[in-house]
Amino acid sequence: MSSNKPIRFKKPLPEVKDLIKGIVSNDIATLSKAITLIESTKQEHQQLANEVIENCLKQKKQAFRIGITGVPGVGKSTFIERFGKMLTATGKKIAVLAVDPTSSKSRGSILGDKTRMQELVLDQNAFIRPSPSGDSLGGVTRKTRESIILLEAAGYDIIIIETVGVGQSETAVHDMVDFFLLLKLAGAGDQLQGIKRGIMEMADAIAINKADGDNIKPAKQAEVEFKRALHLFPPKENGWTPKVMSCSALKDDGLKEIWEMMQNFYDSAQISGDFIKNRRLQNKSWLTQHIELILKMDFTQNPKVKKLLPILTEKVMEGQLSPFAAAEDIIREYKNG
Amino acid sequence: MSSNKPIRFKKPLPEVKDLIKGIVSNDIATLSKAITLIESTKQEHQQLANEVIENCLKQKKQAFRIGITGVPGVGKSTFIERFGKMLTATGKKIAVLAVDPTSSKSRGSILGDKTRMQELVLDQNAFIRPSPSGDSLGGVTRKTRESIILLEAAGYDIIIIETVGVGQSETAVHDMVDFFLLLKLAGAGDQLQGIKRGIMEMADAIAINKADGDNIKPAKQAEVEFKRALHLFPPKENGWTPKVMSCSALKDDGLKEIWEMMQNFYDSAQISGDFIKNRRLQNKSWLTQHIELILKMDFTQNPKVKKLLPILTEKVMEGQLSPFAAAEDIIREYKNG
Numbered sequence: 001m002s003s004n005k006p007i008r009f010k011k012p013l014p015e016v017k018d019l020i021k022g023i024v025s026n027d028i029a030t031l032s033k034a035i036t037l038i039e040s041t042k043q044e045h046q047q048l049a050n051e052v053i054e055n056c057l058k059q060k061k062q063a064f065r066i067g068i069t070g071v072p073g074v075g076k077s078t079f080i081e082r083f084g085k086m087l088t089a090t091g092k093k094i095a096v097l098a099v100d101p102t103s104s105k106s107r108g109s110i111l112g113d114k115t116r117m118q119e120l121v122l123d124q125n126a127f128i129r130p131s132p133s134g135d136s137l138g139g140v141t142r143k144t145r146e147s148i149i150l151l152e153a154a155g156y157d158i159i160i161i162e163t164v165g166v167g168q169s170e171t172a173v174h175d176m177v178d179f180f181l182l183l184k185l186a187g188a189g190d191q192l193q194g195i196k197r198g199i200m201e202m203a204d205a206i207a208i209n210k211a212d213g214d215n216i217k218p219a220k221q222a223e224v225e226f227k228r229a230l231h232l233f234p235p236k237e238n239g240w241t242p243k244v245m246s247c248s249a250l251k252d253d254g255l256k257e258i259w260e261m262m263q264n265f266y267d268s269a270q271i272s273g274d275f276i277k278n279r280r281l282q283n284k285s286w287l288t289q290h291i292e293l294i295l296k297m298d299f300t301q302n303p304k305v306k307k308l309l310p311i312l313t314e315k316v317m318e319g320q321l322s323p324f325a326a327a328e329d330i331i332r333e334y335k336n337g
Numbered sequence: 338m339s340s341n342k343p344i345r346f347k348k349p350l351p352e353v354k355d356l357i358k359g360i361v362s363n364d365i366a367t368l369s370k371a372i373t374l375i376e377s378t379k380q381e382h383q384q385l386a387n388e389v390i391e392n393c394l395k396q397k398k399q400a401f402r403i404g405i406t407g408v409p410g411v412g413k414s415t416f417i418e419r420f421g422k423m424l425t426a427t428g429k430k431i432a433v434l435a436v437d438p439t440s441s442k443s444r445g446s447i448l449g450d451k452t453r454m455q456e457l458v459l460d461q462n463a464f465i466r467p468s469p470s471g472d473s474l475g476g477v478t479r480k481t482r483e484s485i486i487l488l489e490a491a492g493y494d495i496i497i498i499e500t501v502g503v504g505q506s507e508t509a510v511h512d513m514v515d516f517f518l519l520l521k522l523a524g525a526g527d528q529l530q531g532i533k534r535g536i537m538e539m540a541d542a543i544a545i546n547k548a549d550g551d552n553i554k555p556a557k558q559a560e561v562e563f564k565r566a567l568h569l570f571p572p573k574e575n576g577w578t579p580k581v582m583s584c585s586a587l588k589d590d591g592l593k594e595i596w597e598m599m600q601n602f603y604d605s606a607q608i609s610g611d612f613i614k615n616r617r618l619q620n621k622s623w624l625t626q627h628i629e630l631i632l633k634m635d636f637t638q639n640p641k642v643k644k645l646l647p648i649l650t651e652k653v654m655e656g657q658l659s660p661f662a663a664a665e666d667i668i669r670e671y672k673n674g
Binding site for chain 1: 387390391394397479482483486535537538562563565566569570616617618620621623624627628629631632633636649650653654655656657658659660661662663664665667668
């Protein structure tokens with residue numbers, strides 16, 4: 001069972017060793033508490049969280065991280081619920097995290113809507129956590145990545161990261177998972193639901209969901225079309241050919257086949273070394289991105305920059321000043337500040 | 338006629354007002370000289386170049402900027418030569434720039450190969466400039482963007498930016514043009530030539546080149562396939578549906594139709610206001626990118642960072658240290674430096 005309410009810490013704060021002990025023995029209360037520390041903006045909580053993360057890294061445990069995206073209405077919750085139940089039934093321990101910066105005001109999308117994932121929430125082998133609140137994608141992304149480290153240390157076998165498929169979070173999620181699944185619907189409707197450009201090319205597989213009843217034929221047709229379209233894309237660096245399948249999460253149809261396909265991916269990536277290679281590159285890319293994020297924040301929060309940047313931006317947009325001259329002006333001010 | 342050799346400046350340097358006068362009257366020698374100033378790494382040249390650029394911006398002239406990309410062998414040079422000749426024959430003044438960071442060692446791809454664009458080079462209404470040399474994509478991109486400003490002030494109607502379609506330069510070129518054309522070949526060969534993922538989704542149009550002789554049928558087939566594939570992509574924000582056409586640059590077939598399609602795009606973007614909106618957003622994005630580039634360069638060139646970053650990166654890649662802890666460590670060092 002998962003615990004999702006924000007926890008208020010009483011002083012003294014928990015000890016690192018107790019937190020680690022609780023996490024590695026998969027004590028749900030401790031795990032929830034540690035994730036809440038990660039999500040906290042208080043300096044003392046963050047310091048403690050950092051120590052916990054460094055310790056969790058030393059556990060060297062590894063889950064299969066799966067990203068799942070798709071526009072609202074495609075059936076992500078039902079898919080994750082049924083897919084998750086299927087996996088826990090075989091004894092796997094699964095965790096579900098959501099990355100959805102737009103939902104931060106409502107304290108997370110997954111449990112904002114109480115009717116979602118009713119069964120999985122009650123499953124002993126499942127841990128579900130809503131999207132962390134945060135005022136920026138960078139912040140939310142960081143918290144999710146750190147939570148993954150904790151969940152791996154706690155021994156989860158599969159970590160599903162859900163994202164909503166219409167914003168900027170998909171690239172971030174793609175960068176933190178081993179496998180990226182795009183859920184689609186058959187028919188023209190889905191094309192107009194505003195999924196972000198570029199996501200199709202990121203997908204390791206596309207699953208046409210809601211392939212049941214009258215929808216089976218259009219779904220099979222969509223499957224053929226997507227296969228044909230993906231064939232025109234350049235091949236992935238690791239040699240994996242993105243797969244297209246159809247399923248009905250509601251009817252538990254096709255989920256087993258999707259999981260088999262993912263296991264094939266996992267096994268061949270482990271054998272070829274692409275799995276570990278991808279993880280190493282992801283780690284490197286997190287470091288680079290995080291450094292850039294901090295440098296950028298330091299710049300944008302500088303009082304002189306705050307004052308001058310909007311004025312220069314307007315001039316640049318109007319074509320009155322070249323972007324290069326403007327950049328030099330403002331950086332001179334920043335450096336003198 | 339174009340002038341492409343690097344020019345050595347004798348002191349005293351040319352005066353800004355003389356340069357501007359030469360540029361706005363489209364004096365080719367002055368234009369070439371000014372672009373060479375832009376490409377120079379000398380401080381005094383760059384200062385002069387900046388003044389020239391700011392003055393050119395005030396001219397408020399606007400060309401139609403067209404990006405053309407495609408893998409080596411797709412026929413880019415022939416396409417640009419024939420397409421360019423067709424346009425100059427109607428009295429249009431056209432300029433061709435190349436962005437190809439990989440070619441910097443050979444002083445530019447366009448004229449590295451002397452046989453390329455033989456006719457266009459001799460055309461009074463055409464100005465051709467090879468890829469500027471530079472040690473980074475950021476540097477090359479900046480120089481190209483600044484050259485565009487000069488060419489617009491000189492009254493060119495159409496500016497073609499050529500890029501090679503396999504590296505990182507396509508996104509940069511996409512960000513500096515009004516229209517982005519992807520050249521492809523029919524048949525499986527082209528799919529394996531390693532065009533970068535994501536480029537198909539950037540294209541405003543795809544032209545299947547070399548549609549002549551025995552190749553007409555496969556080209557028409559490819560046209561159908563690409564149309565079908567693009568149909569599955571999400572629509573562009575400006576409402577433009579990417580077009581797929583075939584052509585044979587060598588036989589001058591289909592070029593007129595491609596130009597008409599581009600003019601339709603131009604006209605409707607002007608009427609809807611998307612043209613100016615796109616330019617404004619591009620300007621803003623140049624500013625942001627350039628600020629980030631400078632901040633990043635200042636960081637990576639810091640001696641302490643140079644020493645520490647590879648060590649921390651290795652630890653992060655190995656999973657011994659979290660990217661977040663590493664980032665904080667190194668930024669602390671940088672700030673104290």
